Amino acid sequence: MDIISHLTRTVSPAVLGDDSTPAKKNLLEQFYAIFASRLADKEAYGHFANENIARDDQGFYERVWTDGGERDIISRELAAAHDVDATAARGLIAMAAPLAYHEIKSLAGATPVPQFLHDNRANYQSHIPVWASAVLPAAMVATTAAAAPAGTRISDTVSMAPLQHTEEPKGNFMKALLPIIGLIILGALAWALLRGCKENTNPEPVGTPMVTEQQAGTGDNKTVASSIEPASLRIATGDAGALYACRMNVGDETLKTTVMNAMSATFGDDANKCRADVDGSFAMDMPAAAQLASILSIIKSVPNASMVIKGNEITVNAPDATTLKKLVADLQAAAPAMTVIAEKPLNLQSEVDNSIAAAGTAMDNLGANPSPRDVARALSLQVVHFGVDEAVIPDANKRLLDRAVALMKQVPDMKLMIIGHTDKTADAAYNMKLSQERAQSMKDYMVSQGADPAKLMTKGMxxxxxxxxxxxxxxxxxxxxxxxxxxxESAQNNNGVVATVGNESGIALDPNANAQ
Incomplete structure (x- = not known):
């Protein structure tokens, strides 16, 4: 498992954004190796092991390295080695630390992080520079040096303290210093050779996915090698271009405000229908943000249309083929940097099978002590294919619910709400009753498997x-x-449905379905 390559692919883009210069990418790459070596030390890791670290917690870096002098050494040396401004280097490191921490925890799974990093130290030790011995625990420097494979030199100076200048008689001092200089030069050459080999190799992606999500609007499922998912906006119009539905998944309040301002400017008070999931697991930028006003104006002009903006893609649909073709062309002209595609025809069985596999993979990656939010997010990936006018749970979904019951027993404070939804093909009263029955059937099954009924609530929408x-x-x-x-209970809205905004109770409301 190439830990450094994984972090470079997953964390660096989230930290650097559009400013992805080779110098800053290389700076972060070297920081990840130092950071991993720090986390591999049980004593250092123990200071924050029980904390709930937010992905945007830039103060986390200061808790990893409590010694301000060591932090200065890291930022100063990395800045100098990669010709990056020292202030910028400090900012990049502070942003990268919590994200890298979450990725490493996800890679470790049920294995304690220090043990995981110790077992895989050969993956990152070659990236550790000589000067890093001054900022790493003495035990970790000694362990790393002892465990280094033949031909890989990390450091010839393994002192637990920063190197200090000691006055020696001039002749003896120079004689003693020459071998050390030679070893340092050899170490630097070896490191440069390893870097050159790495940069000329296109490594395969890490085999274990971090998050599996349903690809909005396409009906396909994809495995995402990062817990930082693209921000997204899903909207649908009704008659006369009114806003019919709106959901967004964004990484911070700033992006939420940007999107909401554009929605309000286009749809007026209808923009209040938007529900936002603001969560650090989503990106804090949206590539289409600069063209959002034009994009929304186009979609507003098409009655009964739908659109999903996610990452660099816009997926759209419309009631007829002619309207859909024109909609794709108009949006592509308005946002030439985006990829605009028409939604694929529905393949129901494929949707069901892929969604259950996606939910299963997401649950596999929850770890030993998952958060209730992540459990809810994983369960929401599944498509529950109810029969027409029925509330009978298919056997394929029961396996996932069994796993959820086991997790709820492991996490005593976990309380979940199950919410049922329908389309608009029957009358409103019938749909409300059917959605409640389907939600209740999910609860009844979980209770029959040992779940505490007091920790499962239901709602039909x-x-x-x-x-x-x-x-x-x-x-x-x-x-x-x-x-x-x-x-x-404190976060319920007027309809009694738990609010999904915020890091503690929010979930990603990806499109899931139950055939009616």
Missing amino acids: GETDPIADNSTEQGRFRNRRIEFTVYD
């Missing part, structure tokens, strides 16, 4: 909370869904 249009087969499919979320 009927057709009142769509995430897509009801004019296309794909849109109706996505509106028929079961969602899991963390139950927090």
Whole structure:
């Protein structure tokens, strides 16, 4: 497992954004090796092992290295080695530390982080510079040096303290210094050779995915090698271009405000229908943000249309082929840097099979003590394919619910709400009743498998909370869904549904469906 390559692929883009210069990428690469060596020390790791580290906690770096002098050495040496401004280097390190920590924890899975890093130290030790012995625990420097494979030199100076200048008689001092200088030069040459080999190699992605998510709007599922998911906006229009449905997943309040301002400017008070999931697991930028006003104006002009903006893609649908073709062309002209595609025809069985596999993989990656939010997010990935007018849970979904029951027993404070939704093909009263019955059937099954009934709540929303249009087969499919979320009585809205905004109770409301 190439830990450094993984962090370079997953964390560096989130830290650097558009400023992805080779110098800064290389600086972060070297920092990851130093950081991993620090986390491999049980004593150092123990100071924050029980903390709930937020992904944007830039103060976390100061808790990893409590010694301000050591932090200065790291930023100063990395800045000098890569010709980067020292202030910029400090900022990059502070942003990267919590993200890298989460990625390493995810890679470790159920294995304690120090043990995981100790077992895989050969993956990162060659990236550790000579001067880093001054900022790493003495035991870790000694362990790393002793464990280094033949031909890989990390450091010939393994002192636990920064190197200090000692006055010696001139002749003896120079004689003693020459061998050390030679060894340092050899170490630097070896490190440069290893870097050159690495840069000329295109490594395969790490085999274990961090998060599996349902690709919005396409019906396909993809494995994402990072817990930082692209920010997204999903909207649907109704008759006369009114806003019918709106959901967004964003990494911070700044991006939420940017998107909401554009929505309000285009749709007026209808923009209040937008529900936002603000969570550090989503990106804090949206490539389409600069063209959002033009994009929204185009989609508003098409009745009963739907659109998903996610990463560099815009996926759209419309009631007829002619309108859809024109919509794709207009959006591509308005946002030439984006990839605009028409939503694929619905393949229901593929959607069901892929979603259950995705939910299973997400649960595999939860770790030993998962957060209730992550459990809810994983469960919400599954498509529950109910029969027409029925609330009978398919056997394929029961395996996932069994796993959820076991997790709830391990995490005593976990409380979940199960929310049922339908499309708009029947009358409103019938849809409300059916959605409640389906949510209740999920709870009843989990209770029959040993779940505490007091920790499972249900709510039927009927057709009142769509995430897509009801004019296309794909849109109706996505509106028929079961969602899991963390139950927090204080966070309920007027309909009694748990709010999904915020890091503690928010979940990613990806399109899931139950055939009606």
